[in-house]
Amino acid sequence: MSLAQPVTFKHSGLTAPTPTLKSAMTERLCTYDDADLGARGKTTPEYNRLYEEWGKGKIGVIVLGNIPIDREGLEAKKNAIIDARSPFDPVENLKPAIAAAKAHGSLVIGQLTHGGRQTSEEITKTPVSSSDVQCPPMGGMTFAKPRPLTVEEIDQLVTAWGYGAEVLYKAGAHGAQLHGAHGYLLSQFLSGRVNRRTDDYGGSLENRYRIIDRVFKEIRRRVPDEKFMLSIKLNSQDFAEKGLTNEESKQVCLWLDEAGVDLLEISGGSYESMGTAWSHQKESTRKREAYFIEFSAAVKDSGIKSAKVCVTGGFRSKKAMEEALGTGACDLVGLARPLTAEPYLIRDMLEGKTDAARENKFAAGMQTGASIVQIAAISKGEPIPDLSDEKVCDEVLAILQGGADQKKPVSEQDTSNYQKSENKL
Template sequence: MSPLATPVTFARSGKVAPTATLKSAMTERLCTYDQDNLDERGKPTPEYEHLYKVWGEGKIGVIVLGNIPIDREGLEAKKNAIIDARSPWDPVAAFKPVIAAAKAHGSLVIGQLTHGGRQVSEEVTKTPVSSSDLQCPPLGGMTFAKPRPLTVPEIDGLVKAWGYGAKVLYEAGADGAQMHSAHGYLLSQFLSGRVNQRTDDYGGSLENRFRIVKRVVEEMRRQVPDEKFILSIKINSADFSDGGLTLEESRQVCIWLDEMGLDLIELSGGTYESMAFEHKKESTKAREGYFVEFSEAIRPHIKTAKLAVTGGFRSKKAMDDAIEKGVTDIIGLARPLTAEPHLIRDMIDGKTQAARDSKMPPPLSTGASIMQIGNMSRGEPIADLNDEKVVQEIVAALTGQAPEKKQGQETSSYEKSENKL
């Protein structure tokens, strides 16, 4: 049997993922949003449910919903799904059909709970919060207001909000909850020695910077005492920025989390300031995974939790090799599954050996994946990023420039679709 197709049993919860694969959390932007009425933000839609129905058909071991802010103003982007106790609608009823659709064919489903912190666009809020007042620089056309440091009572409130998010997911039928502590979001901002300039119990030493993460784990377990409920984290293997979280610090945090009883640790890397979705070393290119060397440095120190590595994997051979050689327990995939939602199933069934190539310029890959998610949610053909005409049209849509057309050139399936940003 291919290592990719091997079931994975989580030691603490006893839950079994049918394959050694994970769909990493991505921004879907398919839920309700109102700029002024916070009560109308974040409710799942039929399109959101259909998206997870499609992914649920793909033999994915663990499907991660995400990312789901636990604060109506702490969004990663407009139209995020949200779990906030202040919202008037019933979140359990709203998420239950989504989770059921994703679990219909045997996948485990966990929800990623997050807060954008200083990485919340000015279009969403002019008053972001963070560990301290260090402003996030502009990125990809987005600008960010200068944040103010959270007060200790506000931290207390957010800890309870993460616990409430886990409770909602549990009651809605999810198998677990994941804290988003990677990519420069709020928990990552606390862990970073560069961004976190606090002088109280939540700043300074790594142990202090870890305090909020520790409290969130404890609160999620307090509100969901059922040990069959998976607790997980997505964490940077490193921030790749001066003064940011280092590999050594990440390893220590993973050791603490393993000792606290987490079932799943997902490794990624980078922040808005230091994107890491590329190879930092030539030595990793043949192995595909961006963070395989970091995983090799961390995994020997983890006693019970399963480790997933997300980023860079494209071929079945590289995925099988990473599992077989003990680099990771689980392969995490993101963008390849917006292009081919059933890629894992097709690999396991022998229909393909690798993800389809993409001709999309790397800086625009996230925008292109969001478009593909939109295609999937409406049952439209998925934009083929290996088709130069489609790529040209998407680049034009994302940059606001009209694509050049040669006389007699046919209209692509993307241009005919409703999926325009």
């Protein structure tokens, strides 16, 4: 299957111009205040410019994210936020970025999330989760022991997710995606490792899935327009003892398909297990590039009737993408870090300018930080650090470690080997 082949989603009837997806990433370009919760989550010109640039890249589906639905349950500082308690209009807040991302034909959906126990102590000392199982330190972050959500609080969060989707709809987005992967709150409910509840939201897989089922029903109640796409990002498995298994995830995918979800984005792991999840487990997987392609193929063979399946993680070459699509192992290919290095990568592949993403030589455990530096550069119209160059990697590492002059833009540190953004603003 060619990267130029459009993809039409059954329930919404929407068509993505290419079978590609920009997966949600942490942009960290919005307002934040430690004390004033109402000052958190407002978008900025830089946030809008970032999505303007990705909108030029002929990406089939662009996912905004992560967007917390609670201004205390953040994935990170400077997230965009949709919270009914915020003093600003969330619809007007997101309209510019959505319009910019849609301008060249991409479908645009917003990823709605809650950090749960993975909200860092710098943001809250009193996180909530499905149970009181504490998240271990990760990437320099520490996490307080969470408090189990009450049933009343679960009800409030279901309402908040529905409100978030309604905001996206009114702001012009084509759909909403729930973040049910990578150890965030909905993933914490799905995981038998984290979810120790004994009420209707714990125990059996059906009970652990209950909150997701309720959220999708609430979204459809608030946004009955079938053209508004429903999506979820889901772990193929948690790669952790007693966590969500392949078979459990496959069953959840079947339930989601029956519920009318148009797009299942498959990923894997959590803060506890990223080193295991985001690695090539088999030689066959290494050759195919995608980390979770075997699971995606199994899901498609398990009885999925209408949902399209996207695999995110590992894809770098046009050949591997088209082979995965051609074999039917997935319907879309998802990209994240390659699009912070080259926001026009898909367009360049389609136009024959390149056949693969540039190599990333940055230290594996710090690539998220490097991508955040690249995102900042795109958002300011500055040269994008080229991580295929070891000298540039050293410069970016210095920035991340605080050894560079933080008052200077990345471009003024050393621009000799950086890849320029097309942004002319």
